[in-house]
Amino acid sequence: MRKKVIAGNWKMNNDLQASENLIVELKNLLLNNKANCEVIICPPFTSLSEASKLIDGSEIKLGAQNMHFEDSGAFTGEVSSSMLKSAGCEFVIIGHSERRHIFGETDEMINKKIKKALSAGLKPIFCIGELLAERDNGTTNDVIKRQTLNGLDGISVDQIKNIIIAYEPVWAIGTGKTATPSQAQEVHSFVRSLISDKYGKKTAENVIIQYGGSVKPDNAKELLSQNDIDGALVGGACLKADSFMGIIILA
Ligand code: 13P
DSSP: OOOOEEEEEOOSOOOHHHHHHHHHHHHHHHHHSOOSSEEEEEOOGGGHHHHHHHHTTSSEEEEESOOOSSSSSSOTTOOOHHHHHHTTOSEEEESOHHHHHHSOOOHHHHHHHHHHHHHTTOEEEEEEOOOHHHHHTTOHHHHHHHHHHHHTTTOOHHHHTTOEEEEOOGGGSSSSOOOOHHHHHHHHHHHHHHHHHHHOHHHHHHOOEEEESSOOHHHHHHHHTSTTOOEEEESGGGSSHHHHHHHHTTO
16 A cells, blocks of 8 residues: 655745745644645755754655756756755655756756665655647657656666656646546556566555646545555645645545
8 A cells, every 4th residue: 555645846936934934834734634645845945954944843854856966066056966965855856847848858867867866865756747749649658658767777676666756747737737537547557567567566566656737635636546646746736835735635
């Protein structure tokens, strides 16, 4: 039985004060409604170390939204895995569609980032997902297969246990268009079959596969009740403590 994982990707939102306010509100809500799932927040880099102090003693876990695959050096504007570790992160989102499509990240870069994150003791939340044009021309599975297998190239059966996969159809991100529960389930089950082929059935059954793309309290229940949907990677709806909590209590 897989425990559900609800993660909030804050994206480029919330300065330090707004981050503190949101975390304090969420912590208070969680005191009154115990979560049955794992709860992760991924604030921007500038709020991570303060967030790490604020969540101490609560059930909230901390993740970052990106990292570089090198250890250090002349990479202006980038942040390394050890910096994230020292800021208190346990997780890091890797290969989000906004990184792929706005910042040009390739499967190869994403694979290097996953390997570096794991070697630093961070757990990657590895994002995959097709564009609308790819869904429309019937190549969703090809894209998902390519992204999954390239991203996991050289990853061992022991390492996959520390990776969360997040399926986020790009056309559903920030658009208010959610994949229907059955559309999402179909891809999740396909991803699990890819993991099963590569790592074996038992390992595949334990891998967490989150859904992301316009998840809200009013559509989360049906999505989360699908066999292969093990949680959500939430964007817009995680920016308000009550709507994020509204999803957490359904998991
Ligand atoms: P929205 O929930 O705003 O669609 O964003 C999803 C997402 O990209 C989470 O990583």
